[in-house]
Each structure stands twice: as C-alpha cells, then as structure tokens.
Amino acid sequence: MLNGRAVLVPAVLLASLSACTHSEQPADTTPPAPEASSGYTPKPGWAVDRFAVAAANPLATQAGYDVLKAGGSALDAAIAVQMVLTLVEPQSSGIGGGAFLLHWDGEELVALDGRETAPAAVDETLFLEPDGTPMAFQTAVVGGRSVGVPGTLKMLEKAHSQYGKLPWKDLLQPAITLAREGFAVSPRLHTLLQTDPSLRDNPPAAAFYYQPDGSPWPVGHRLHNPALAELLQAIAEGGSRAFYEGKNAYALVKQVNEHPTNPGRIALSDLTGYEPRQRDAICTLWQSSYQVCGFPPPSSGHITQMQILGILEHLGPLPALDQGVPSVDFLHRYSEASRLAYADRAKYLADPDFVPVPGRTWNSMLAPEYLRQRAGLIGPRSMGTAEPGEPGPVPVALGIQPEQPEYGTSHISIIDADGNALAMTTTIEQAFGARLLNDGGTGLPGGYLLNNELTDFAFEPRDSEGRPVANRVEPGKRPRSSMSPTLVFDAAGEQLLASVGSPGGAAIIHFTAKTLLGMYGWGLDAQRAINLPNFGSFNGPTVLEAGRFPPATPRALEVRGHEVNEMEMTSGLQAIQRTDDGWFGGADPRREGVVMGD
Template sequence: MPLRLVRPLRSALSLLALLALASCSTPDSPALTTKAPAPDLIQPESASGWTAKQAQASAHFAVAAAHPLASDAGREILLAGGSALDAAIAVQMVLTLVEPQSSGIGGGAFLLHWDGAKVQAFDGRETAPAAADENLFLKPDGKPMPYLQAVVGGRSVGTPGLLRMLEQAHAQHGKLPWARLFEPAIRLCEQGYALSGRSHKQLLNNTALRQDPQAGAYFFDAQGQALPEGSRLRNPALAAVLRQVAAGGADAFLKGTVAQDIVRRVRGHAGNPGLLSEADLAGYQPRQREVLCTPWRGQQVCGFPPPSSGHLTVMQMLGMMPAQAPAQAFSEGVPSAAWLHRYAEASKLAFADRAQYIADPDFVAAPGGDWRSLLAPEYLQARAALIGPRSMASAAAGQPAAALRVGWAPMPDQPEHGTSHISIIDAAGRAVAMTTSIEAGFGARIMSDGGTGLPGGFMLNNQLTDFALVPRDEQGRPVANRLQPGKRPRSSMAPTLVFDASGRRLSMSLGSPGGPAIIHFVAKTLLATADWQLDVQQALDLPNFGNFGGPVFLEQGRFPAATREDLQARGHRLVETELTSGIQAIQRSPTGWLGGADPRRDGAVRGD
C-alpha cells in the first residue's frame, strides 16, 4: 500500500482546521441543518476535545491503544519477549483501570489474531442469562422500558466473556506466562494513576453511577462531586481481583467469591434487579468463529462475522462505492457532496440489511446459509443500482441470491454505546485487532469489588440492551436480534486486519469504539488509505460522517457551507455534531510500521 502524501489534500485539511475554528463562532449553517448534539442513537459518548497527533514510526513492533498507560503496558510486554496476544491482555487489564467507562473484565470483546499463517476470530461476547427471555425489557403493559431505565441496574448485565476468551487465545498464542501479563495493571492499581479529562467528563452529571455504593465512593468526593481531572486514583479491589485471576485463571473470576459478588450486586440491585446467576458465569464458553475475508481494492479485508454486524455492513457499503481518487472525491479538502451522497445512500441500504438479518449465528441462520451472500458482487451491484441522484426517504432490506424471504421483523433503531479498541503488531509479525466493550459509559453503573471488601473494583456491562428491546413487530414477527437465553447480542464492533491480495502479507490492523458509528469510522479509514493514499494518521484526522438510515451526520465544524447546501439540495437532512471516534490503527510502511491514534480521544501509539 503506497504511503505517499497527497500534498494538495494535506494543505486543504490544514486550511479546513482554520475554517473549523472560525465556524465555532460563526453560525453559518443552512436553515435545514440541525446543529445540536446527535441523538443517543449514534453519539454514545461526549466529545473530549481534539489533540493533534503525529503518526508514530517503528521498525519492529507497535501498540495502539486508548490510553498512554495501556500502550506503555503493551510495549513493556513486547520488550519482555511477549507476543501480540500477550501484549493485548496486558493492555486490556490496564484499560479496565484507566478507561473504566469503556471496557474491562466485566464485559466482552471480539479478537482477531494473525499468527503469520492464519487469521482466527475469538468471540468473547457476553451471553444472556439462562433465566432471561425476549420480554426482559417490556413493561407489564407490553411497552418497552425507557432506554436508560433498562440500562441502569442488574437487568441489563450479560455474562462477561472477556477473561475466558483471552485465556483461550493465550493458550494458543501466548509466549509469556499468564500471570506476567497482569503485572503492569496490578502495579498501576496499587501506585495509582491520574484521572484523565475524558474520564472526568464522563463522570459529570452521572447520577446513576453516583448512586451505586461502590462506584459512588470511588469516583466521587464526599459531597457527591466528580473527582477532578488529575486526581490520583488507586484501586485496591481491582488489584486483588487481578491477582486472583493471574494465579487462578478465568475460573477465579467466573467462579468463587468474585462470581458471588457479581451475582449479588446484579440480583440485589435496589431499582432494577437482574437474572444473572453463578451457573451462567461458571458455564460461559467463548466461541471461535470463521473469519470473513473479503476481496476489495486489490486487498483482503478480514473482519469479524456475526454476532458482529461490523464487517458485513462495512464491506457492503464499500462494495457499493466506486474507487475515486482525491481529485474526484474531494472538495475544499473534505469528501465532496456528490461523494457523500453516494456513501449515505449505500449506508442506508447496508443498515437496512443489518436490521433485517444479522444476529447470533447460533440462533439465526445466515441468508442462503452463508453470511457472504450479503457481500456477493452481483447482490451489491443490484443494491447499488437503487442509488439515484436524490436521497431515498428510506431503504428496505434486500434479498440476497438463493436466500428465502424469512419472517424476521426489522429491528427498530435503538441506542448502542461505546467501546475501546486495541491494535498490536509484534516483532514476529503476529497481529491483534481487538474491540472490547462494557457497552454504555460505565456499563450498567454497577461496580463490583469482587468480594474483597476493598475500595474500587470493576464495572459490569449492560450488553443485554444491545438486544432488541421490542422483540416482535405489530404483526408478531420476531426480530432476529431479540433476546433468548444464552444468546449473544448483535454488535457493531469491527476489528479489522488488512492483507495484500494473496492474504499472506499483513498491511494493517485497525478498529474503533463508537456504537454503530464504528462501522463508519472503520469504513472511512479503509477508504482513505486505499483510495486516497493517506497514511493512517492522516486518515484518522479526516472529518467523520455517517448515515444510519435517516439523516446524514457530519462532524461539527468540519464541512464547508457549500458541501452542506449541496447535500440538502439532493434531499438530505443534516445533523452536525461531534462524532467521537477512537480509531487505533497500525499500517505497514517501507521501514516497518506506522501507527495512528485518533486525535479525538486519549489514545497513543508505542513502538520500537
């Protein structure tokens, strides 16, 4: 993949940065543009500012993660002779401490691993409790609970799968002892770390978190105020739990006193108790899925299959987008209105298929018996033919070749929330792309101390609200992604590994947090590096955009008035807002590797 710089585009982007600053104080948006925070549907986390970052070159290995301390931990493990998988475990344990709003041992993850010969997909997604059913989030009158009411409390907590999945992957690809990988996080738990500005912002006005006894005492002062940025946080409870897991493996978390404390807090929640049991925890099993590798632009793009919708939806959109050089696709340094129009329409079509078909493959069959039917070139060509010169009001799901029309109801739109992403390539060329989540900011707003009786702990997920809150439509047709016992909820997470056309030479590892907008953030990075010949940092710096079946979302202050007016003339409704991606990407370069971290978050790249 060429890494030459598109100089006119870079100059235009520099000019655009100045225009963006000016737009903050000049309300020049056209009348039809909604200039307000995006709905919770697509904007799961508040913005935390912009910090310009430089691409980081390294000769042998690279670690890109959502917090500098986590990236440092990964580098420490690689320097000690660990593998990419070893480093990912160390990074994740530190993220549990320093980015508790996004991921941790109380949640789950999707992990892609390249060992130099094959790609594997390790599914550590949470599962629904055995005692739950599709009506879990329906009130007695048959109407769904308000979203936040469903999220906060034990009702939304799924069986955490992260540690069992990492243990399984480590047994195959670990180089260092399991216990060694927990040392950086335990050390930081005991020594303390400085609360980031991003975490502080997530604490502000978080009433539900403040009301949890364990979390309230940890994140807030005696007056109930969020601890200020820079506060030194120590977490003795998490240190104790990690020591148990380091010594006893995932069983120390999924059985015994830690599991008992999780279940006690879930079932004993005062306002919204849940159904998770010790048997659910003890019985959790990760899955190894068949990786989806899709030819595109002379590359093989490998991603995660269902229950993630990420790869399928990304590649559907990209399959409907003809290749265009920057001179054709850009205007004033950003994607042009004509390009954005086609992208938005392709997105509508792809998200319609996503709502209709994609769910846990252990419960829902793929169209035609193969998920690749949604990516068949002739199918995407037929779908792309529906794109006209003006915005379509709405898009319906298609019918892939050889697929029988099934009786699923499309899943209505509902919020999906934040995650974290880790990209690592080690000195032997092994690679990890892992997207990891507890779902909403601070998950279910329940903190467990693992039965230690110590301050701090870890957050529990709210992944069950990724199932359809309304399981059937008015005709009684079931939604594919409805809750069923033991089922994994559909996700938008899109960990991605990119190879040359042969599939044998790795060229990139990437992924992002961001709820359903993950799909657009990953698609933007792939398009920018393949079509527009940008390096990963330049790709991440580009303004964000997306469509989820309705209005076009544009990153606030990043698109000129002429682009917005042109889109509106094509019939699009616009929403300008912060689109807080958190892409972590590593790309092959002529001298080794080039790492990029999203300027919108705290991420950092470390290498050697």
C-alpha cells in the first residue's frame, strides 16, 4: 500500500475552518492559450498487455518503448523520452528546464522535484520597472532575465540512481543518434516556429531553425543538431556534471548575463549548487473509491485540482454528459468550484521552503469540512470572482497574486512490465522558453533552449497594502507551477489504476481534472476522456474550447451570470489506465503524442 513518501488525506480531517465571501465583479482577463493550436488529429487509443509509454512525439515514445523492450525500468524509459523531446519538441521541454516526477515502485510513492530555482543574485524587484510597475510579460520573458537554474537533468540522474536498471549512458543514445543523423521537422514544430514572434531575434536560433529568408524549415526537413549531440555525449559519459560544470555551464552563464537587451543574473555557483528535492506526494480520497496522488507545492496542480473535484462532490451527483459533452449544469458547477479553488491558489500556494503553510499542513486546503463550506457558496448564478477562504491559520498576512500568463510543458506517462509507474511533467515554460538557443560551449550549430521559468513568479511582489505575495521572487526559491503529474490508485492505495498529465500552463489543472472526471465520473476510456472538450475558469470568465460545444451552451451559461470566452485550449494529455486485460493508453488529438507498448 502507499507509504513512505505519500501523505494521505483522510476521509475526515478536523480543523478550525472558516467560510468566506465572494464579490460579484467578474475578472476582465482570461489567460492566453499556452501554446498555439496546430490541428486536431483523432487518435484511436491503444490497448496493451504488459507495459506502455505515452509521450508527446512519436520519436520520443519510440525511444521509451525501445528501452522497456530492452529490459529497462519505467524511469529508464523516461530518461530516454526526455532526451529525445529536448531535440524534437524543443518548444515545450528539455534539459534547459525543469520537471516534476511522481514515481511508484510497487510499494513506495515518491515525488522528485526538479523545478528550476531563482539565482542567488535576484530579489523580489526582478520584474519591476524603475518606477515600480511590473514589466510587460513578453518583455520579461525574452532574454536572460527570466532564466532559472535548470533542474531536469540532475533530478533524472538522482532518480536513475534509485530506480534505474540500464546504464545511464545507454539511455541517452537514442537522442544522440537522432541529433547526429537528423530528424524530420514535425507539423507542430513547424507551426510554432512559424508563429513565434521572438525566436528569430536570437541569432543562433535564427540560423538553426529558420531558412535564410526567415521562414521556418518545412515539415519533413531533416534537421541535424550537432551541438546537442556533442553535449549529450558528454553527459552520457560524465553524468550531469558535464551540464552543470565546464564548457556548458560557462556558455549558459555567459549567454544569460550578457544578453544585449535583457540580461539575467545567474552564476556558476547557482548551477553547481542546484539540488533536486524529494518531497511527500499528496494522496486524496475521491468519490470514496480512489486515491488520487499528485505533487505538493511548489506545484499548485494537485491541491487546486482536488479542491475543484472535492467541491463538486459536495454539490451532489455528477451531472451526466449531454450528447457526449459536459452539460450546462455541470459546467456551471465546475466553473464555480474552479473560481473558489483558483482564489485559494492565488493566495496560499508557493514554494513551501519560503512560505507558511495554512494550518501547518497542505491537507487543510483539502479537508472535507473546508470544501463543504466552500461548496456552500455556490448558488444558481455565477459568483463572478471568488475570494480566498481560510483553510487554517497563517502566521503572516499574505497578499493575493494577480492573474498573469502561464505557458506550456510536456507530459510523460509510463508503466513498465514490473509494475513500476511514473507521471512526469516537464517544461521550459513558454513556447521556446527565453528564446535563447545554447550550444553548450561546443561552437557547433544547434543546442538546447533555455527556460523562462522565473516568469512563473509573481511580477508584483506585494499587494496594494504592502502584504507579501507568497509566490514573489526570492533567491533560491522555486516558482509556483501548475504541473499536475497524477497517479490514481484504488481506495486502499494498493493497486495502481492510472497515470495522467498534460501541458497547458494554468489550464493543466483543468485538463487533468477533466480526464479524471471522464474516466472515473462518466465511465469513459482514457482516449475518450482526453477527447472531451476542454473547459474551466481561472477565477474570471468561464472558458470553453472553441468549436466544441453546442451554440446553446454559452448562451445558457450567460443566462446564469457567466461571462463566457470561447478560445483555443490546446491540451496535450497523456493517460494510461488499468483494464481487465492489461492497460489502455490515450494521447491528445490536439498534439502529436502517441502511446506504444506490448
């Protein structure tokens, strides 16, 4: 059963809990789509007997599959997948970014935190103009200012020492070979290169990803990456030290700190001093039948997701689908529950090494009595904008973080033949990160992209009354994330039932919650649950995936007081669920992912 590194939320948690009020004024903004749409390609779903790999690109999935066929563990396969994604899906994740890994070895559930950290030289004014106003978001993103200390590689190396079976160097070979021999530019990569407004401004990236006339390489063009091949070969032979020290470290620091218009403040000591963290996963009893396990802060994913689902439980039976899509009754309830959960998120959730925890336990935010009180605030009309609740005492008065954009990621779900399983969500934040292509000090074309993860911190460190925002910038701190790698178990925590996750910025929470509702609320298989239209609220307008709901749906919601925005909601869900005969995998038709297994 679940033990060791998992913290279970019991069916009843007694605490001193207070109700809250809400205002009637809706927010006037909706977060932008994390990554551009590149089409919708129906996926069949994949049934397998013993093991499965689900990843965002067929070449990456193939690498993971080959590792499992060779006797590797789920963790071994994840390493191979991530290295290939660095090459073939550079807009979303890579060794220049960070990741959250939830791992199950059949007895113990472990949460490994490879999130980027803020350099030692930054402070809470990092994203403020000289007059004290916050920088424009895109101005902050592009350049060295937004780059956090990458954590993915060192976290995976640590995980490999615990759960790996095959040699480390063998797991990097698929990516090294593809980088040397070249890979075909995919339709999604081509589309994002074409539409990105800033990548061409970085000379190395412009020379590598674009033709002389400024147009991106066409779909199918064979792209070689000799710089990444050489760097990965050094990492294969020397471990993560080849990234965090030596030529690559010097090249990274130089590129960040000497950016001509927006320099950063990273130091070699930030790189050598980076350490991944092992944290306690949070497992929450849902519908009295499932232990849904996810990542604790600095991720806001699990707590916000399970607040939404927990509040819905207190509103009565789940409304059935209406002609195959969520009904107006459901969407009203879900959006209101989301407003309440995102209000709490904006006030309380941040790196626990730097902020107080309400009631001294994150479980206070998931306590049934607290969620029952929050559910009691939901009426027949939309509340517009919710206020945060009081899940437990906090020793300092916290300000509320204003809404600001959050961007993309990639997700990997793997289950091996021995029953080891993982859910790993990995990111460089916005598409193409800080728009800095680093050659690792090789002097060769290509390389990897650096993250812009520091823009996940609050730009405004204090509210109008001077109260500190929990997610403000501080040296060594990890920015709040929405990444929601999720493993689902039976109520006793003994049998693994599913691995789920998605990219999508702040909407990751909604995408993952939707899939759980589809599988375990509406009885759909993983693929049909992923296919459902996307929806949600970020404590502002109710958002619906454009073109996926009947025209009557937004009108009916508006009658109930909702401000409705229809927009692209480009999820990238991956899910693997247990069946009577083995496993069934699904991949999002909105992106290029596939599932492979035997």
